[in-house]
Amino acid sequence: MFSGSIVAIVTPMTDSGQLDLEALRQLVDWHVEEGTSGIVVMGTTxxxxxxxxxxxxxxxxxxxxQAAGRIQVIAGSGAMSTNKTITLTNQAKELGVDGALVVTPYYCKPSQQGxxxxxxAVASHCELPIILYNVPGRTAVDLLPETVAKLTELENIVGIKEATGDVSRVTELNRLIETPISILSGDDATAYDFMKLGGHGVISVTANVAPGLMSKMCQLAQAENWKQAALINDKLSGLNDKLFLEANPIPVKWALYRMNKIGCGIRLPLTELDSRFHSQVVTALEQANVELS
Structure with missing residues (x-):
């Protein structure tokens, strides 16, 4: 149901930290033009x-x-509590999204049964298609493949964003899951290898600044044109590394600011990218032939 290059879109903000919805609308149009398959709004990025x-x-x-049906829109609606997750998911549905990206509850460290x-509970109280989101590096809990397989028996669990960076998870998930779902990478640096092993796409940070290249790489991978996909992946490799020199979305927001796509605003406790990293991000942008202002 969800595949290809799906951007985990930034939220543009003014210098004073207020939401810049006009800049966000312009980013949506840009992603449509560049061939991005879908947009995750209000995710981690x-x-x-x-x-x-x-x-x-x-x-x-x-x-x-702004998408107006031209591109799939997925809302990040996970929260620490089950009740709040259900509320956010249902309210996002009322706004017309195509699906929900639901992260594992963070900080409280539930068991696999939990x-x-x-x-x-979320699936039974919400009608939206749900993409599970596993990112133990941020949540301190790992949604194991065996648990994912059980969850895919539920009708509206339609995918997983696997952000461990462990590409062997693709093989394990495909082995265990009987009902086909969208298996998506949540790690740009390993997305090519993830798709080569049977993944269906990536929910990408890098796509924020190089949407056309990331979309093309995914299209080639889906067509099993691995040689050409690898060439594009090589061009993206610098971005896949340097956009994580500080915690996401600090570097990617600075990169978009440097591209004159958004203002420099970011919310505390996040701060603007440290100046010692600026040249490295610029070099990675140039390697991917990204136009700078």
């Missing part, structure tokens, strides 16, 4: 943890309306 609930829904609404019951 979108600074969902730093915005108010009013801002959260305003950003989703702006993306859905994770299963959490996602089962």
């Amino acid at each position: 979108g600074e969902s943890g730093t915005v108010t609930e009013k801002e959260y829904f305003a950003a989703i609404d702006a993306v859905v309306k 994770l299963y019951e959490h996602f089962k």
